[in-house]
Amino acid sequence: MSSAGASDLRATALTGRARRRLARRHRAEKRFRAYGFGAIAIALGILMLLFASIVIGGWGAFFRSEATLEIRFDAERIDPDGLRKPDVLATGDYGGLVRDALERLFPDVAGRRAKRALRRLMSRGAAYDLQKRVLDNPALIGQSASIPLPLSDEADLYVKGRISPDLPETERTLSDRQIAWLDALRERGRIHTGFNPGFFSSGDSREPELAGIGGALVGSLMTLFVALILCFPLGVAAAVYLEELAPETRWTRLVEVNINNLAAVPSVIFGVLGLAIFLGTFGLPRSAPLVGGLVLSLRTLPIIIIASRASLAAVPPSIRSAAMAIGASPIQVVAHHVVPNALPGILTGTIIGMAQALGETAPLLMIGMVAFVVDIPTGITDPATVLPVQIYLWADSPERAFVEKTAGAIIVLLAFLVSMNGTAVWLRQRFEKRT
Amino acid sequence: MTSIRPIRTFRAIALASVLPLTLLLAPIDAAARDQIRIVGSSTVFPFSTTVAERFGRTTAFKTPIVESTGSGGGLKLFCAGPGDDTPDIANASRRIKRSEVELCARNGVRDIVEVRIGFDGIVVARSKVNPVLPLTRKQLFLALARRVPVAGGMVENPNRTWKEVDPGLPDREIEVLGPPPTSGTRDAFVELAMEGGAKQIPMLATLAKQDKKAFKTAAHAIREDGAYIEAGENDNLIVQKLEANPNAFGIFGFSFLNQNVDRIEASPIDGVEPTFENIAAGRYPISRSLYFYLKKSHVGRVPGLREYIAEFTSERAVGPDGYLADKGLIPLPEADRRTVRKAASALEPLHL
Numbered sequence: 191m192s193s194a195g196a197s198d199l200r201a202t203a204l205t206g207r208a209r210r211r212l213a214r215r216h217r218a219e220k221r222f223r224a225y226g227f228g229a230i231a232i233a234l235g236i237l238m239l240l241f242a243s244i245v246i247g248g249w250g251a252f253f254r255s256e257a258t259l260e261i262r263f264d265a266e267r268i269d270p271d272g273l274r275k276p277d278v279l280a281t282g283d284y285g286g287l288v289r290d291a292l293e294r295l296f297p298d299v300a301g302r303r304a305k306r307a308l309r310r311l312m313s314r315g316a317a318y319d320l321q322k323r324v325l326d327n328p329a330l331i332g333q334s335a336s337i338p339l340p341l342s343d344e345a346d347l348y349v350k351g352r353i354s355p356d357l358p359e360t361e362r363t364l365s366d367r368q369i370a371w372l373d374a375l376r377e378r379g380r381i382h383t384g385f386n387p388g389f390f391s392s393g394d395s396r397e398p399e400l401a402g403i404g405g406a407l408v409g410s411l412m413t414l415f416v417a418l419i420l421c422f423p424l425g426v427a428a429a430v431y432l433e434e435l436a437p438e439t440r441w442t443r444l445v446e447v448n449i450n451n452l453a454a455v456p457s458v459i460f461g462v463l464g465l466a467i468f469l470g471t472f473g474l475p476r477s478a479p480l481v482g483g484l485v486l487s488l489r490t491l492p493i494i495i496i497a498s499r500a501s502l503a504a505v506p507p508s509i510r511s512a513a514m515a516i517g518a519s520p521i522q523v524v525a526h527h528v529v530p531n532a533l534p535g536i537l538t539g540t541i542i543g544m545a546q547a548l549g550e551t552a553p554l555l556m557i558g559m560v561a562f563v564v565d566i567p568t569g570i571t572d573p574a575t576v577l578p579v580q581i582y583l584w585a586d587s588p589e590r591a592f593v594e595k596t597a598g599a600i601i602v603l604l605a606f607l608v609s610m611n612g613t614a615v616w617l618r619q620r621f622e623k624r625t
Numbered sequence: 626m627t628s629i630r631p632i633r634t635f636r637a638i639a640l641a642s643v644l645p646l647t648l649l650l651a652p653i654d655a656a657a658r659d660q661i662r663i664v665g666s667s668t669v670f671p672f673s674t675t676v677a678e679r680f681g682r683t684t685a686f687k688t689p690i691v692e693s694t695g696s697g698g699g700l701k702l703f704c705a706g707p708g709d710d711t712p713d714i715a716n717a718s719r720r721i722k723r724s725e726v727e728l729c730a731r732n733g734v735r736d737i738v739e740v741r742i743g744f745d746g747i748v749v750a751r752s753k754v755n756p757v758l759p760l761t762r763k764q765l766f767l768a769l770a771r772r773v774p775v776a777g778g779m780v781e782n783p784n785r786t787w788k789e790v791d792p793g794l795p796d797r798e799i800e801v802l803g804p805p806p807t808s809g810t811r812d813a814f815v816e817l818a819m820e821g822g823a824k825q826i827p828m829l830a831t832l833a834k835q836d837k838k839a840f841k842t843a844a845h846a847i848r849e850d851g852a853y854i855e856a857g858e859n860d861n862l863i864v865q866k867l868e869a870n871p872n873a874f875g876i877f878g879f880s881f882l883n884q885n886v887d888r889i890e891a892s893p894i895d896g897v898e899p900t901f902e903n904i905a906a907g908r909y910p911i912s913r914s915l916y917f918y919l920k921k922s923h924v925g926r927v928p929g930l931r932e933y934i935a936e937f938t939s940e941r942a943v944g945p946d947g948y949l950a951d952k953g954l955i956p957l958p959e960a961d962r963r964t965v966r967k968a969a970s971a972l973e974p975l976h977l
Contacts, residue, residue, distance in 0.1 A: 310951075321682075476710070590885070
């Protein structure tokens with residue numbers, strides 16, 4: 191209907207009642223739109239709130255504070271017999287070096303309690319740091335150097351402004367004295383806060399300032415890799431068979447129903463299964479990404495099969511008919527035409543399935559991946575943990591500084607997820623253009 | 626134009642589907658372990674991991690793997706058998722039960738070494754905005770039990786406010802956030818606070834003498850009408866909820882109180898404040914011992930076990946100035962520490 195015709199209609203044929211009705215319908219239309227807009231606005235707002243609170247809470251995890259100390263590598267403390275043997279050097283009293291340096295900076299600190307309070311400003315990691323330097327370069331022994339060393343978790347929180355000095359002394363974990371020392375160090379320009387590479391490269395630790403997600407990140411990658419190489423080919427092959435080749439019998443219908451049911455099974459069940467079969471019957475190692483990957487592939491397989499079947503079914507039948515018409519065999523039809531056309535959808539389904547697997551913790555509890563693992567895994571049978579488990583373990587730790595680390599790890603997990611979903615979008619667009 | 630690529634894709638998929646099979650068939654290295662494996666209590670987890678980390682950094686041995694499975698779950702895994710595929714050590718926030726020792730024996734785990742590492746206090750705390758409210762175990766029982774004695778009979782707990790529990794307490798609704806039944810903290814709270822409170826009520830005290838089982842059922846049941854809220858295993862969550870709801874009390878471990886002194890404060894129980902000193906001296910009524918259990922047969926088979934025990938029982942770990950005290954572990958009295966150290970280094974087997 192042309193607009194001229196419409197206005198004619200409105201001018202001539204509409205009675206008052208009809209016009210009111212029309213106006214009401216238009217208002218309803220507007221309201222409907224407003225509801226939809228409102229729903230999206232609320233969803234986005236909550237999402238923004240979530241992101242903002244996580245980023246504000248976790249941003250500090252990417253930074254750590256260090257104090258530069260004049261360390262004298264005293265041979266007495268670290269290599270008393272002077273033989274420079276690595277196993278002797280490894281057990282040297284590096285904590286003592288840090289203590290000496292602090293006491294030289296604050297010579298008027300006396301008494302055991304006060305010295306202990308002073309020592310607690312520095313992280314236990316400071317000693318590990320010095321140990322590593324000496325093992326790498328034994329020539330340091332007997333020399334002096336100014337070395338930036340990590341502060342303890344509480345001192346770090348104070349430097350970052352997360353512990354207020356205005357609170358009464360009994361209500362914070364740092365004493366007035368410790369705060370005065372930190373302020374003195376800051377005035378002398380010895381305290382710096384900088385990017386914390388250890389957060390990405392180290393494994394877990396009980397000291398919040400030393401804890402990193404490196405081990406969990408590698409564990410997640412290995413677990414997902416195992417799950418992917420298992421369930422992508424199996425899933426696609428199963429989907430192709432069921433959708434394209436299988437005869438419609440009672441047996442195949444039963445399989446279909448079961449696959450759909452399997453997708454809805456709570457994931458912890460797969461963990462129990464993994465415990466019984468992979469650990470119990472096959473005797474695979476506990477806490478290993480190999481077993482984690484096997485369990486998660488059970489979880490993901492039905493999702494991939496369902497997504498793949500849907501995208502195979504969406505390939506127009508005309509393509510199949512055309513291929514048949516020029517003499518292609520059923521295998522050729524599937525391999526040359528149907529699967530390539532369905533590939534974008536298959537890949538999207540796979541990546542979304544993988545993204546779900548990335549967030550799983552429940553099944554991994556059963557097979558021992560909810561564990562404290564310091565060493566970064568080097569193979570798929572090494573003990574490892576994964577990102578969501580690391581978040582769970584940190585969230586459960588009493589030290590206040592782990593709150594920041596938890597939010598930091600959530601940021602990394604979200605970034606991982608967003609980049610996976612981004613890959614899905616990119617792959618789909620790329621393949622859609624080609625075919 | 627699309628003819629070449631799809632074939633490649635399909636071949637790649639076909640090839641890739643063979644890969645998983647080879648992966649499954651690949652022999653898994655089943656040689657003896659070179660890394661200690663520990664399972665068990667989530668309460669002992671922070672201490673066990675601290676020792677493990679330090680042990681890994683200061684010795685040539687690998688850092689032990691510590692799993693947080695809960696005391697019961699850990700002991701079940703521990704008792705599954707004597708083989709290398711079972712854990713070497715189980716942490717527990719309570720003593721091993723006779724039934725668990727029997728399970729172990731049935732599965733061929735005979736010589737178990739018990740190591741007591743220290744105390745943990747369970748605190749009842751509230752947001753700092755309120756004044757401190759001293760409580761007694763009797764009041765806690767009357768506020769939280771499912772059935773309480775009224776006029777000679779047991780009835781469903783009628784107390785809605787603290788004032789109804791005891792006229793000396795404020796006229797505020799009873800709201801307590803605590804751990805669920807799966808938690809070791811809950812077990813200990815029920816055993817120490819609820820049972821202790823029930824014994825102070827004459828009627829239940831006589832019941833305890835006549836019928837122990839009936840007394841336990843009465844003393845251990847916590848009300849389920851909303852006054853006691855199960856807040857999950859995560860103690861941090863309870864602390865946050867206390868901040869949001871200043872009227873509510875929370876039940877959790879001492880180390881969480883220690884880390885949150887700016888937000889919450891604990892009620893003295895029976896007149897004793899839950900401080901480091903009071904718990905260490907055994908004055909605070911709701912405190913329990915923490916343990917770990919070791920398979921003697923694994924010593925010598927799994928490298929580093931002896932050294933790990935030496936580290937865990939050393940004065941620099943569990944002493945009053947030790948690094949575990951920094952993490953909230955409350956040390957045993959000195960004489961006990963010495964006995965434990967001696968028994969542990971001699972690997973003396975457990976006798977229940």
